[in-house]
Amino acid sequence: MTARPGHTRVGFIGLGLMGGPMAGHIQRAGFELHVYNRTRAKAEEHLARGAQWHADPASLARASDVIITIVGFPKDIEEVYFGDAGILGAAPPGAYVVDMTTSSPALARRIADAAKSRSLRALDAPVTGGDVGAQRAQLSIMVGGERADFDALEPLFRTMGSAVHQGAPGFGQHAKLTNQIAIAGTILGVSEALGYAMRAGLDGDKLLQSISRGAAGSSLLLHAGPRMLAGDFAPGFYIKHFIKDLGLALESATELGLDARGTALVKELYEKLAQTGHADEGTQALFRLFRP
């Protein structure tokens, strides 16, 4: 099987900032779309274009060849997959279940095992690129699971961005957590550096002109840096979600015998920010702890 518009029925659970536009791309590519979301209002745009509403994940699963989820926290994933009205008890044999939530590799493996015992095909496929990447269909999708299952769904992934098969079940999550660990250290470096620069009285534009293309250069320095300097802490990616991701990363790191001290420090700093009322700001608000 290869996913094809007009043939493959796609069920999509989780129409938030990320899932909303992602489901929209799948629908516009010509796939029959089935949707479920805790808040029905978020599905209105998709329903107006002909998507079918379902009252629970089980009903959606029964009507779909591919079931995609992107739902927030691990407990939400557990509910949606293993709950009474969950996917795994309802999906027809041979169906694909694809969790695109950032989650733990261990939970991804657990879903894959449960899926296999029910003759379902599971992929973990978390993304990077943020809400803008979701809107522009420019997400980077990191996929764990059987290679053949990845190949079958590649046309579907292509409607949302570009996908790379990272390996066995859980490896999509491993790649995503690697990404979050790299971001943690980098955003700490950028925050401290710009805190230093502002205290020293340097001019932000001139500074970035000198340092952004060399060894200190990073996507975060280039894009989050100017927002830090301008005191713009509006969320692109929420601090509260990053704390969740860093928790997953540290948990998995511990299992792998890695002492990720930098990541632990960054999580601690973000928790401090969350405790003082900044959980709903963007991750660039780490700069609050370093600016003059």
Add this chain to the structure above:
Amino acid sequence: MTARPGHTRVGFIGLGLMGGPMAGHIQRAGFELHVYNRTRAKAEEHLARGAQWHADPASLARASDVIITIVGFPKDIEEVYFGDAGILGAAPPGAYVVDMTTSSPALARRIADAAKSRSLRALDAPVTGGDVGAQRAQLSIMVGGERADFDALEPLFRTMGSAVHQGAPGFGQHAKLTNQIAIAGTILGVSEALGYAMRAGLDGDKLLQSISRGAAGSSLLLHAGPRMLAGDFAPGFYIKHFIKDLGLALESATELGLDARGTALVKELYEKLAQTGHADEGTQALFRLFRP
């Protein structure tokens, strides 16, 4: 005055991995070159092309309109500028003194003050870009001092890369230390992330394909990352020199009231590496502490 080939006599002190090629570019651009170095052998290439050798900094200074230094540690700078056979006691009134060593903003201001009282013009002008940037004349040069003095020497800087006037005396050093602080956090993030990835069993190429162009992307992930994964710790930039720079950064950060905890952690990790015999490896050897 504007520096011009055929008119401006340039004295260059410190013909190491960085200074050697930098002086070479100045000479090839047509400037009369005077050289001094602790080890005379390193000047041979320049002397063969017609540079004049001097037995000490004072002799070089007396023969030069612009005196450039790039010499290693703050104590070396002190000796070269303030010592018995130093630059400041010998340079003719109106001459330019330009320290391109990575140094402390406080020492840069001290040199600028001493220069001013002797009717000399001082700039601090540290660089980024490494030995490769020096060889290719693609350095980023961050300059502190009087704007008019920067403008006068801009043609000289242009032979080595591109220069930006960052502000008053010491501001070139401030910009460089900002750069080093950003590198510290970023290289920690990259090291921990790739340590996680390798322990998880991810494929390095596929991983970088997924994450190097997004928010986790950085020059270090792209260039140092593959060397980390390959176990290639050959020096581009020495750990022992980075420890020096991070010490300068933390000293200056403390003066500015900044608690640079990430930078402090990274310095501590590098010191641990230096104490166990890795001081002469490249900074990407931080990965030793995180790989499986």
